[in-house]
Amino acid sequence: DVKVTQSSRYLVKRTGEKVFLECVQDMDHENMFWYRQDPGLGLRLIYFSYDVKMKEKGDIPEGYSVSREKKERFSLILESASTNQTSMYLCASTTEAGARNEQFFGPGTRLTVL
């Protein structure tokens, strides 16, 4: 079974803090994604990575950066957290060999920025 884990389920931070969200997958997947999920807006892609040290901007990259130093780990960084970054953050992974576009998701991190 594919397992995608995220470092925290709930996180409360203050405006201006630097925030790290960690994601680890155990199935040797090439591709990893960070989304944020807000009511009525669905999942919006922040960044994705198709290989170690490679990254591509998604639809809403502003205010975020990412790091992928190892194949299994993909980190999302909020350089200076703001209240409008309060959201549910979901990490996902998929293999290039998969024909079904199936993305495997972690349980999510609910981030509150005060």
Add this chain to the structure above:
Amino acid sequence: QKEVEQDPGPLSVPEGAIVSLNCTYSNSAFQYFMWYRQYSRKGPELLMYTYSSGNKEDGRFTAQVDKSSKYISLFIRDSQPSDSATYLCAMTYNAGNMLTFGGGTRLMVKP
């Protein structure tokens, strides 16, 4: 206008009802269509996957794609309280491409 539109609900039905969940989209290039189910406090999981137009059935679930109308549906027969979740449609142009998600519909099945 969003690329993929989905009624957010909530949709509340009695146990045993037939449920119809729908998405409309604007980009005719989409070829692959998916439904994800997301339980509360969990990440989404792939429920159904279809390519191009037509129907696909899996147990109590049927996915339907009408590309001419740019409209996809998920039907749930004999709905159960365990079906209570948010259902997200997703679609893409080619296998391996990024997914575009709808906003999700929250479904509540009452015993």
